[in-house]
Amino acid sequence: MSRDADDQEAATGPKEAAAEVSVLDHALWSRFTEDRDLKDFAKVWLALQIRQVPGVTRGVVVLEAADGSGFIPVAVWPNDTSPTQELSVAIETALDREGGANIKDIAVATPVQVDGELIGAAALELETASRPAAMSLLRQLQWGVGWLTAAVRRDVMQVQSRDRAGMAGVLDIIGATLDDDDMASAALATANLAARKLNCDQVAIGFKKRRRLRLKTLSDVSDFRLNTSRTRMLEAAMEEAYFQEGTVLYPPRPGQGFVAALAHEKFAEAAKIGEVVTVPLFAKDAVFGAISFQKPAHETFSNAELVLAEGIAAAVGPILADKMDKGRSVFVHVAGSLKTQIGRVIGAGYLGRKLAVLVLGGLIVFFAIA
Secondary structure, eight states: OHHHHHHHHHHHHHHHHHHHHHHHHHHHHHHHHSOOOHHHHHHHHHHHHHHHSTTEEEEEEEEEOTTSSOEEEEEEESTTOOOOHHHHHHHHHHHHHTSOEEETTTEEEEEEEETTEEEEEEEEEESSOOHHHHHHHHHHHHHHHHHHHHHHHHHHHHHHHHHHHHHHHHHHHHHHHHHOSSHHHHHHHHHHHHHHHTTOSEEEEEEEETTEEEEEEETTBSSOOSSSHHHHHHHHHHHHHHHHTSOEEESOOTTOOOOOOHHHHHHHHHHTOSOEEEEEEEETTEEEEEEEEEOOTTOOOOHHHHHHHHHHHHHHHHHHHHHHHHHHHHHHHHHHHHHHHHHHHHSSSOHHHHHHHHHHHHHHHHHHHO
């Protein structure tokens, strides 16, 4: 009885194994055709390459880092392992030559290029050295890398599409800022539209007043009380960006340069919001205010949104400053003229003007008494 069971298991074992392989291949191809980011695509692509060629034990894909600092592994097989020396040499050779590399007939690599620009490389390693097997594997790899090239080009197109959408958002906000001649109305329109474009819980704008930054407007709030503890905390947070003349993001992210953000921390905890980023407003190379973008609780800004926030501040800053100057120009001119005339009356010179003032003053006193 036991022998029959063993015989039956031996007979069905290969079929079951083949079925498992078929299911795995189907799952990989399903993931391969899904719309996923470049790193995930590279991992699935590498798994498919290894499954198509028998005798391959290791593989790696490296792509250029987003900051241009060099090439980094984005897919490694088996998972959580480091490339062997042969794989590393194959990758370096392919990158240096910008062509196929065969290291000791055991590791092969080929570069990944998009429109003639080197953006990475892929390498596979055989279990045992074999010249025919290595050359066949290299041809297979060079053919398969076309999928990676297409994925990179698709990723670039998506980034360009997001950039165009971001530019359109900035132009919409510029239009809203320009529509209102009144500075307060323009600031409110700017905050409202910016909050919608960046999916913010709230956007605040403040301007310098007597060496301090005072809150001017909040998105979706046309009238608000300034004398509140929450308002003072927000102003203190905005002052951190104002006085440092640089963007402040809280909570800070790994690799971010040091900036003072204690007031941002206090405000974020009190307001129970997610990430907050404050960008100073510049006009004529001088900072005159700040704009603060606040995400709802447990939400964060994408990299594209952070770039868009700084773009909005750079675009609307000079417009708001111009409206501010025009709004106070009449009072400034009147005050300036009055100051000038007083200076001429009490200062040196202008004898005729002094006599006229004395005569006028005497007449006023005479008629008041008479």
